[in-house]
Amino acid sequence: MIFDRTTSRSSDTSLSRRGFLVSAAMTGGSLVIGLTLPLDQVSAVGAEDFAPNAFIRIGQDGEVVLTMPYVEMGQGTYTSIPMLIAEELEVDLKRVRLAHAPPNEKLYVNPLLGVQATGNSNAIRGAWKPLREAGAAARLMLIEAAARQWGVEARSCHAEAGEVIHGPSGRRLSYGELVADAARLPLPTNVVLKSPAEFKLIGTPAKRLDASGKVNGSVVYGIDARPAGVKIATLAQSPVFGGRVKSVDDGAAKLVKGVRQIVRLDDAVAVVADHMGAAKKGLEALKIEWDEGANAALASEDVARELEQATLRAGPVAQNIGDAGQAMANAVTRIAANYHVPFLAHATMEPMNCTVHFRDDECEIWLGTQAIARVRAMAATAAGLPIEKVIVHNHLIGGGFGRRLEADGAVRAVQIARQVDGPVKVVWTREEDIQHDMYRPYWVDRIEAGLDRDGRPVAWTNRFAGSSVIARYLPPAFNNGLDPDTTEGAIDLVYALPNFHVEYVRVEPPGIQTAFWRSVGPSHNVFVTESFIDELADAAKQDPVAYRRALLHHNPRAKVVLDLAAEKAGWGAPLPKGWGRGIALQNAFGSLLAQVAEVEIAKDGSVRVHRVVCAMDCGIVVNPDTVQAQLQSGVMFGVTAALYGEITLKNGRVQQANFDSYQVLRINEAPAVEVHLVKSVEPPGGMGEAGTSGIVPAIANAVFAATGKRLRKMPIDPNALKA
């Protein structure tokens, strides 16, 4: 996902900062609702606290509570965001407590998305300036308060580890002692941030603040919410998208011990019970007849065929440079190919769930969400209540990957809860989670290039077709048939391509809801473009690294990561028979990344990824350990997609159901991952998704190097690679 270009006005951080600071006065004492370290205590704060903005609250006891505008779903935001604030606020990271932000689009908007959401790998990009400014403003006020107490110049004082110190006299006051005075001071108008050379925290491998509770079972995810008296429900939704419940025989289900109630909706049936064991047993005992509706015969082949046809029609021009048509006509060699990428499920380890207590005039919700304001708004509609009557409690997230940007699970839970007396936790079975996901779109590309006598690409055209998630999710960002997410990685290649033309044809598959998925647009576009550039290198009979390198004279940052990855991977060194090495290079999420995959193809055609080398320039690194972790993570996610990832439909039904038919990479299949970071003074780029998009073409290119077989459709079909 990328929204930067369409919402650039709201990314003006000085405006945002003013918004944050001005509105801080209105926050009152009710903000800090969520968690404290070790993330399990409800925190209450008094009215006498110092809360200069919506992110920082310091109590008279010196306790610092930071409210997180971005959610934690494994990517390390609940460490890196506190690092940004603490760097300027001058507090010990180990002593801060964290709170989940409540829904409030004014206070906690993501300036790069224009909504309150965590996605697009942009939490650090969005927070980089405003949250350091929030910390610095608070520090300046505390210093001013101390200086006034002492009757000295503020500039003779400095802050350190939660204290203000007057250098000449050595006097000290703790932040807690200054809270009352600081709260009465005006907000500073001129906040100067530290230069990178002054950073104490940023750039150091800070320990994760959310780690301790994750090794002893004490952290609370949405699925762990247990409001008093909560019942557990599980559900069956129409197995065919768009189908309806025709009849329900619940006689046997009601006899199951612990089953309390059967809830019938238009397109789903839920069993409410004392515990999930009884709910599942009750669900299995239900006899449901479905009216399958218009999609009863749908197969994924139909979707693929329709998209292939769509690539024959002209579409809106997403990018045009030079005259690709003329250059293609004059080219010495022309290479053309079609590429397909499949529907993909998210398969977050925490299955979809949402707890709702629906009362006559109010609705209270517990879940883990990447988009709490969207949940609140859509839940209010489903509940038939004004939005201010909906209370949402966010939690740590057991895997997001874009799935929890959606509010469908909350809407479904509200629909069920409206018929239940008391709180009910709706937990989807894994089968339900996979078969009623909102999927990474299927996309088809028709791509062509023309080469000159030396094999250099003088023309590049690509027309691709598939779903636009943005068009549904954020309609204002879908303009003239285009959106910046669907096209990211297709229109902004790192290479010098003088004649370049890309069109996108939006086609929504019947009945199937599509959604963001780790790396979304680039997960498709980088696979296509980096596979295709490899095809061109092969047609030109040139080495894939040398071929790419020759197209990067204008792009030194890209050249550096390409060279670094090749060098560290031992590019060109001999490999055993049946092994291959492949490379991919991308500029996505504001970061430059080159990845080399080393693969082995067995006689039965199965592919083993042994080693992955990543070279990354993501600008200034906030937490180097997190960057390494996210690259390791993104690589595994991409290897899973390349080897196994595919959702298929037959008779309108998703054919995959659980981790046997929708496989996820396991430890015995996991490659070694090496991460090399380029030192940079550029502003930070995104990290969470980059590793996923680049590794897929790196693997496909490595398979080509080993076998001579070009993979133009994901996932890899071992049958096509049998010796």
Added chain:
Amino acid sequence: MGFTININGTPRSVDVDGDTPLLWVLRDVLGMTGTKFGCGQALCGACTVHLDGSAIRSCITSIDSIGDSRVTTIEAIGATSAGERIQKAWLDREVAQCGYCQSGQIMSATALLTDNPHPTDANIDDAMSGNICRCGTYVRIREAIKLAAQARVKEG
């Protein structure tokens, strides 16, 4: 009917059908939410607990099959020597990301280390391949198990 089972050294009585999986007794009846639901079919390992010290999948272990065996969960594993070393190694290596699968990972790793103080890579693969991590923390899980094994060497 009622069942009394020994969980983390304490007898706990519950009134559920005998075929009720232990997972739901722990999570929903007893409120011990550290053990996680991932798949319901012993395919992902998120629900791993120990039965008399062996790693089992609580999502397919019926309450009537437990009898007098001792159940140990993530909430108490830190009280064992191997469990404590595994938890410490997990923190040292910063293994957890979203963390949802890590209760199960730690239970499997602790059972491995208890049985085999010096696991090889192949031993780690065998013991841990039933535990899925969607965040892909596998590189660090492997490192942390080795770190915990070394900690034992130092102690000895």
